Amino acid sequence: MIQVFGRFLLFMQSMLVRTERIKVLWKRVIDEAILIGVDSVFIVSIVAAFIGAVTCVQIAYNLTNPLIPKSTIGFMVREMTILELAPTISSIVLAGKVGSSIAGGLGTMRITEQIDALEVMGINSASYLVLPRILGAIITFPLLVILAMMLSIFGGYLAGTLSGALSGQEYIEGIRDAFIPYNIAFALIKSVVFAFLVSTISAYQGYYTRGGALEVGAASTKAVTNSIIAILLADYVLAQTLL
């Protein structure tokens, strides 16, 4: 375990020495941000909208006390979405999509000697291939989380009003009630940390793949599993330290 962690740290260090020129790096970061971000908009949107809708319906189902105002449903949807559901669930979904793609892509490059080809050319393969993926993820995860927050709250609105659980005005009243702007900052900090964890863990698994196609599949699976565990651990640590 300690050996793996040490190797992981050395891998991180290798990315930061002999980096490529800023122009090359910037172009690669933009390419990766498009691959990671734009291609994930659809799945993140679907998941976020439905989670918001389901959260709203289930809170309405549990709130049977007539003394509690119905606007509480909107309030709870907002709090759950911003603090937990949007950053954490979106990142878990992205761990599956982006993490497996990073590990699979790098693993395939490794077993087909494309990484060796870069090294022989005198190019730092970790810096050229991995650093842009990490930066791309760090740029796009918070944007996707913001999108997820908006769609989740909107999903809750649709589900609540269409099912007749509460009126649109009550929902909006709840959404605006006792809003703490720091919670948004907290969610964005979480998304940056999760982006870093997903991209580095997946890149590490892919970069050190050995063997053939079977091992590439195994690396992808391991990348997703380890990323999700890391997200959940980091989620707890961040909640304890920042809230």
Added chain:
Amino acid sequence: MIEVHNIHKAFNGNPVLKGVNCIFETGKCNLVLGGSGTGKSVLLQCIVGLMKPDIGSITFDGTMFTNNKVDIRQEIRRQIGMLFQGGALFDSMTVAENTEFPLKMLTPNMSREERRDRVEFCLKRVGLENAGNKMPSEISGGMKKRVGIARAIAPNCTYLFCDEPNSGLDPATSIKIDELIYEITHEYGITTVVITHDMNSVVEIGDHIIFLHKGQKLWDGNKDEILYAQVPELKEFIFSSSLVRAAKRVEDEGGSLDQIRNEPAREV
């Protein structure tokens, strides 16, 4: 000239290279010959720096490569072109982009037009002037090797390494690839090292041949000398070829290969 001094390499206590010493001469096609599992590819990986030898040193034209500063190693690596066994083409790039890639990365001062001209020249040199827009998945194994050669020579490499350039190719394509490597070596005066177990390559392009057996160098010489080498392991390696045995059978039956070759083919 590349000098290899006393290279040892072991994996989990199993020695693969046991004190290999050899010199790869400038302007020549240097072949490393040997059966499977004799340490040829490990030796190549040690030379190009993909693997670190346990003991020993490697120098490129007098400059120490092993255990030297990263900057110096990088500088040497930038003079290396390599043709990998499977081509190792970047599958997200076209043939032309693959060829252009080392130029983009290693020669930032080169203008776009200069790069385009160089790519055109290199692709033409390997006979792929019309394949620039194709993706690696759309071309044959032989073409991939040609692209690999074009990519290797694009930045004017001083050293060219080829890891089993004939693997997976039919005999006719193999000979064409061998001829291309040989021509490029002599045209540009580069130091070429070819890892092979193909006897066709040996007799075709072997200016200087090193025979490896069980991690040790047993013989070195050239293509004219190899058939007369008095090393049992090498003799066994050369004459174990089915084609050689078939030729011997034809001779024993009173015929000759030339006679068979020149016989008119029958209509099928």
